Amino acid sequence: MKQNIKKLGILIIGLLTVLVLYLSYLNVVRGSAIAANPFNRRFQEYEAQVRRGTIYDINGAVLAKTNLxxxxxxxxxPKGSETAHLLGYISERYGRAGLESVCDRYLLGMEGADRIRNYINKLLGREQLGGDVTLTIDSYLQGVAMDLLGGRRGAVVLLDPRTGAVRALASNPSYDPNELDELWPQLVEDEDSPLLNRAAQGAYPPGSTFKIVTAAGALAAKPDAARKTFKCQGFIEVNGYRLNDTSVHGEVNFKRAIAVSCNSTFAQLGLDQGAQNFSRAFKAFGVDQDPGIGIPVRPGTMAAADAMIPTELASSAIGQGEVLVSPLHMALVAAAVANKGEIMGPYLIETVKDSMGEVLQQGSARRWLNAMTPxxxxxxxxxxxxAVKYGTATAAGVAGVQVAGKTGSAQNPHGQTHAWFIGFAPADQPRLAVAVLVENAGSGGAVAAPAAGRLLSAALNRGY
Structure with missing residues (x-):
């Protein structure tokens, strides 16, 4: 009998130990993730008690507010579909997403002095207030970016390469978050995926815009490549595979190869530097990472270096093969060139204030990666x-301003080529870096480049 009691006692102690360890794990290891889960019912309860704070753009325009x-x-x-992928939504039925989810604790007054202040307000029966968030986004430029997409599937990213502050991050097709509950069934069934933030989570072959990464890898591996001359006969053969060019470019130097987007030259530069150096350049630009912008970002992918056969390496070097990237990553590639090789961490939140106006969080420039030498x-x-002066990107030109750019027309197995452009302005003292992607739209020089030029012009006219 005593032996049975002893065994029962050991079992109970063991079970209690397991319970304590599990609860400790939930609190210490998983606590923050569970608390931030968009389906956390505690946030829904706060929504009924607290007047949620306001989200503003960089100039004070209201992007999200709570009406009683x-x-x-x-x-x-107020901006509806223009800012839907950035701000996200709040729904009792479908949870929450975007910056509304990321900033939940601030907007609901659960941080800083608001935490105590709202507890007292609750006891006294007074209204509880949340804090406010100001973004780096310029809502006017966000609207321009959406207009330039013109109802086509695609994405636009505009940022300051000196600081990483994002001025526009647009994705189309979009949806109206004011009518989310009514629209949800058709949104999830829509083949165009309007809930997908193409700017940050899209996965696209980058085409010739990726030659910037190939160029950096080639120059890092063999600096004398900058002084070499390459002969383009309109194609290059790699192990029996023929990779065609857009034209017979003849003899070209390194800079002209970028300007006219010579496939033969860049396929050869990829082969010359080897898979390991090419992979190193891919990682140096942070294409395989989430840059920590505050909303989910899909890291770029490509074939593993040790599995990259010569034909795959040649194709990847011109942005084809298994290379898949997001427009945000390609904007950062352009920003790296603009900022003398250094990539600043992109960010969307300029300031977070409590309900009394006290600053709780301040966005600031942070060095993220060093992609290449100056x-x-x-x-x-x-x-x-x-490329903008006389090459493939002349349509991106802006009157009175020198623009630097690179076009891309990326083949894909799902239809017509994707149109790409990445670049920055002014070229001598860059303040803006841009990436434009228009799905299945054909030539980057004919479609994406002029859109980028108009957005850069609009931003420069606003003093950026």
Whole structure:
């Protein structure tokens, strides 16, 4: 009998130990993730008690606010579909997403002095207030970016290469978050995936825009490549595989190869540097990472270096093969050239304030990666300037301003080529870096480049 009691006691102690360890794991290891889960019911309860804070753009325009209708707090998005993928949504039925989810604790007054202040307000029966968030986004430029997509599937990213502050991050097709609950069934069934943030989570072959990464890898591995001359006969053969060019470019130097987007030259540069150096350049630009912008970002992918046969390496070097990237990553590639090789961490949140206006969080420039040396970026920049002067990117030109750019027309197995452009302006003192992608739209020089030029012009006219 005593032996049975002893065994039962050991079992109970063991079970209690397991329970304590599991609860400790939930609190210590998983606590923050569970608390931030968009389906956390505690946030829904706060929504009914607290007047959620306002989200503003960089110039003070309201992007999201809470209106009190009777006894109900209703979230309103004045810009509608233009900012849907950035701001996300709040839904009792479908959870929450985007910056609304990321900034939940601030907007609901659960941080800083608001935490105590709202507890006292609750006891006294007074209204509880959340804090406000100001973004780096310029809502006017966000609207311009959406207009330039013109109803076509695609994405646009505009940022300051000196600081990483994002001025526009647009994705189309979009949806109206003011009518999310009514639209949800058709949104999830829509083949065009309007809930997908193409700017940050899209996965696209980058085409010739990726030659910037190939160029940086080639110059890092063999600096004398900048002084070499290459002969383009309109194609290059790699192990019996024929990779065609857009034209017979004849003899071209390194900068002209960028300007005219010579496939033969860049396929050869990929082969010359080898898979390991090419992979190293891919990683140096952070294409395989989430840059920590605050919303989910899909890291870029390509074939593993040790599995990259010569034909795959040649194709990847011109942005084809298994290379898949997001427009945000390609904007950062352009920003790296603009900022002398250094990539600043992109960010969307400028300031977070509590309900009394006290600053709780301040966005600031942070160095993220060093993609290449200033000398390498200078060589590549010269080629990108020539691309806008006389090469494939002339349609991106802006009157009175020198623009640097690179086009891409990326083949894909799902239809017509994707149109790409990446670049920056002014070329001598860059303040803006841009990436434009238009799905299945054909030539990057004919479609994406002029859109980028108009967005850069609009941003420069606003003083950026």
């Amino acid at each position: 209708t009777g006894d109900e707090n209703k979230r309103v998005y 000398e390498i970026s200078g060589t590549i920049k010269d080629g990108m300037v020539d």
